[in-house]
Amino acid sequence: MDYCILIAKSLTHAQRMVRLLAQCGIRATAFRAGSSLTQRGCGYAVRIRADRWDEAQRCLDRAELHPLDVVWRKGES
Amino acid sequence: MLYFDAAATTLEKPESVGRAMARASREMTSPGRGGHRAARLAEETAFACRTEAGALFGAAPEQVIFTSNATHGLNIAIDTLVRPDSRVIVSGYEHNAVMRPLYAIPGVQITVASAPLFAPQETVEAFERAIGKGADAVIVNHISNVFGTIQPVDEIAALCRRYGVPLIVDASQSAGALPVDLKGWGAAFVGLPGHKGLYGPQGTGLLLCGVPGEPLLFGGTGSASLEKGMPESLPDRLEAGTHNMPGIAGLLEGIRFVQRTGIRRIAEHERAMIQRIVKRLASWEGIRVFAAEDPQRQGGVLSFTVEGMDSEQVASALARHGVAVRAGLHCAPLAHQTAGTLPDGTVRISVSAFSTAQNADRLCEILWQILHENVTD
Numbered sequence: 001m002d003y004c005i006l007i008a009k010s011l012t013h014a015q016r017m018v019r020l021l022a023q024c025g026i027r028a029t030a031f032r033a034g035s036s037l038t039q040r041g042c043g044y045a046v047r048i049r050a051d052r053w054d055e056a057q058r059c060l061d062r063a064e065l066h067p068l069d070v071v072w073r074k075g076e077s
Numbered sequence: 078m079l080y081f082d083a084a085a086t087t088l089e090k091p092e093s094v095g096r097a098m099a100r101a102s103r104e105m106t107s108p109g110r111g112g113h114r115a116a117r118l119a120e121e122t123a124f125a126c127r128t129e130a131g132a133l134f135g136a137a138p139e140q141v142i143f144t145s146n147a148t149h150g151l152n153i154a155i156d157t158l159v160r161p162d163s164r165v166i167v168s169g170y171e172h173n174a175v176m177r178p179l180y181a182i183p184g185v186q187i188t189v190a191s192a193p194l195f196a197p198q199e200t201v202e203a204f205e206r207a208i209g210k211g212a213d214a215v216i217v218n219h220i221s222n223v224f225g226t227i228q229p230v231d232e233i234a235a236l237c238r239r240y241g242v243p244l245i246v247d248a249s250q251s252a253g254a255l256p257v258d259l260k261g262w263g264a265a266f267v268g269l270p271g272h273k274g275l276y277g278p279q280g281t282g283l284l285l286c287g288v289p290g291e292p293l294l295f296g297g298t299g300s301a302s303l304e305k306g307m308p309e310s311l312p313d314r315l316e317a318g319t320h321n322m323p324g325i326a327g328l329l330e331g332i333r334f335v336q337r338t339g340i341r342r343i344a345e346h347e348r349a350m351i352q353r354i355v356k357r358l359a360s361w362e363g364i365r366v367f368a369a370e371d372p373q374r375q376g377g378v379l380s381f382t383v384e385g386m387d388s389e390q391v392a393s394a395l396a397r398h399g400v401a402v403r404a405g406l407h408c409a410p411l412a413h414q415t416a417g418t419l420p421d422g423t424v425r426i427s428v429s430a431f432s433t434a435q436n437a438d439r440l441c442e443i444l445w446q447i448l449h450e451n452v453t454d
Contacts, residue, residue, distance in 0.1 A: 009310035010300050011109040012139045015124045032112045041302030044109070 002050035002074050006060075006067035007038055014044035016065055024059035026052050037071060045071075079400045079436045079443075083273065084222050084250055084378050084427030088401075090276045093330040098278060101326035107319045109299025119322050126329040127312070133332060133340075134252070134267065134285055135260035142284040142315045143325060147249045148174040149293075150268035150284030153315060154245045155216070157291040158265060159185060163213040166190055166204065166242075168228055169415030170221040173408045174268075175247055179216075188212070191415055194221075195369035197229040204233050208240045214265075215244050219251035223412040223425065224367050225351070225378030227255065234262035243288065249273060250376055252283075253335045254344050259285040266290070274343070274429070275335060277328030280321055290315050334430075343430045347377030350428040350437050354379060357441040363448065367416070367423070377432075380423035383448060388424045394447045395424075400440055402426050 008014035014030040021028040026048055033045035048056050050072060060066060080088045105119040127138040134141075144150040155178040159165055162184040167175060169191040179185050188210075190203035208215065215237050219230050230246055237244040243265035248257045253274025259267050265288045271281030284290070292307045296317035301308045308314050335343065355368040363384040369375040383391050392404030406413055406422040413419045426440070 010139065010298075010308065010313045011120060012124060012127060012312055013310065015120070016138055019128075035303060038301070040304055041300075043300050 002072070004048050004050045004053045004056070005033070005037065005071040005073060006046040006048070006056075007033065007069040007071065008044045008046060009068055011044045013065075014046050017046045017060065017067065020063055020065055021046070021048065021056055021059060024055065026056050026059065028056075038068075079440055081426045081428060081432070081436075081440060082401045082403050083429035083432070084407075084425065085403055086272050086279060087274065087276050087429045087431070089429065089431035090278075090327075091330060091334040093334070094276060094278065094327040097326040097330045098323040101323040105322040105326065107299075107322060109313075110319070119320065122322065122326050122329060123320060126325050126332065129329065129332050129336065130283055131285075133257075133336065134269075134283075135258040135262075136285045139311045140259065140286045142286060142290070142312050143320060144268075144282040144284050145280055145321070146272070146282040147247065147268045147270040148282075150266070150282055151175055151245065151247060152178050153284055153290050153293050154266035154268060155179060155182075155214075156293060157288070158214045158243050158245065160213070161185070164188065164211060166207045166212045166215045167411075168192075168200065168204075168217045170223065170226060170228070170412040171216065171218055171409065172222055172247065172249065172412075173410070174249070175216050175218070175245075176411055189411070189415070194224050194226050194367060194416055195371070195374045197227075197232070197374065201229050201232045201236070205236055208236050208242055212240075212242045215242050216247065217244070218247040218249065219255060219257065220249075220376035220378065221409070221412055222250050222378065223407045223409050223423065224380050224416060225250075225375045225427075226369065227251075227374050227376055230262065234264060238263045250378060253331075253340065254347060254376055256340060257285075259287055263287065271324065271328040271331065275328060276331035276430075278324050281324040281328045283328075284315065286311055286315070292317065294318065338430060344376075346430060347428050347432070348372055348375070350432045350434070351375060351377060351379050351426075353434060353437050354426060354441060357438075358444070361445070361448070377428040379426045380418075381426075382418065382421070382423050386448075388422050391424045391444075391447065395440075395443065398443045398447070400443055 192200040252269035271277030388404040
């Protein structure tokens with residue numbers, strides 16, 4: 001399954017995105033992300049299924065809660 | 078002990094506060110410091126605290142910063158907005174948590190918007206006169222920690238918005254007892270303690286940030302570690318170092334208690350306790366009670382002085398009879414200068430959601446004995 005990884009500004013930002021996406025019916029998981037993802041050292045990111053991205057984007061846009069960056073990953077479990 | 082020093086620290090707490098603290102000590106580390114269970118539990122608890130505090134105080138979760146007390150938060154706020162030679166307007170009832178940080182910045186021009194106690198219209202007019210002459214920041218406490226006077230913060234906030242001046246509110250005595258609204262006020266910062274009207278433990282506080290703050294502390298945040306400076310985004314920018322998770326877990330339960338009980342109900346209860354005491358004391362000879370004519374203008378704090386007795390002498394006599402009050406200047410010499418109660422200060426009675434009418438009556442009886450029967454031992 002393909003995934004979409006939303007890079008967060010902070011843990012709190014990641015938690016807010018997870019909560020908001022859940023309210024929009026999208027399953028999302030926050031996790032610690034390494035430098036290879038964040039480019040800034042330790043950080044947090046949110047993982048969702050790639051096929052939910054369009055819906056997730058609309059949901060986050062409505063709340064003006066934007067990820068720092070979006071990374072696409074193929075076949076992650 | 079009959080406890081009437083809630084304006085310093087609420088001693089009586091909901092039982093859930095202690096339980097949450099004990100659990101956090103056993104099971105939690107710090108948010109943002111790992112993917113393991115202890116870190117995740119800390120993350121969930123800290124986020125719940127930010128979210129529920131934010132909902133109560135008109136702030137988004139990331140605008141809620143954990144501090145060690147209100148003083149800590151007010152220092153961040155002042156350090157962010159006030160520069161050498163800045164012009165700052167304060168009320169006549171500010172605490173040293175505001176005044177000392179201002180005195181520490183060279184050349185700051187402090188204008189005191191002085192007005193009598195329990196006089197909201199005159200207070201607003203004093204602020205308007207001062208703001209009209211130009212200012213870099215306005216700082217006001219919501220309730221005086223000495224006299225309980227409720228400051229017209231809604232109106233002062235409106236003036237600040239109209240003149241484009243950043244506002245700092247010290248909500249030390251009002252958080253949990255009056256509506257506090259960062260967004261509604263359009264305030265730059267609101268500082269508040271966890272250990273008073275929010276019924277959390279000592280060592281906790283919150284800074285609500287309407288604008289980005291400048292860090293006082295620099296260090297690890299569990300985020301953006303490759304960057305040499307502190308992260309730009311809140312809350313990480315203002316939260317260096319390991320979090321006080323037992324404190325935050327306890328504070329969360331205190332906030333939940335306030336939410337369950339209701340701010341309006343707590344305020345009504347505190348007002349009823351203060352009025353009960355005022356009615357007794359006001360008729361006594363030789364005692365000066367600082368009470369508002371309109372009880373709606375006073376929070377859960379009441380000051381009085383006794384003719385011929387030092388305030389510390391009165392408080393010591395009460396302490397010997399098992400009554401806890403506070404005497405002296407209450408770390409707010411400016412308030413006493415404004416009200417004319419320097420140099421001895423006042424005796425301060427302060428109440429909480431846990432104060433009872435029975436204890437209030439007993440306090441008055443003991444005070445009567447001390448003052449009228451010369452019973453000091």
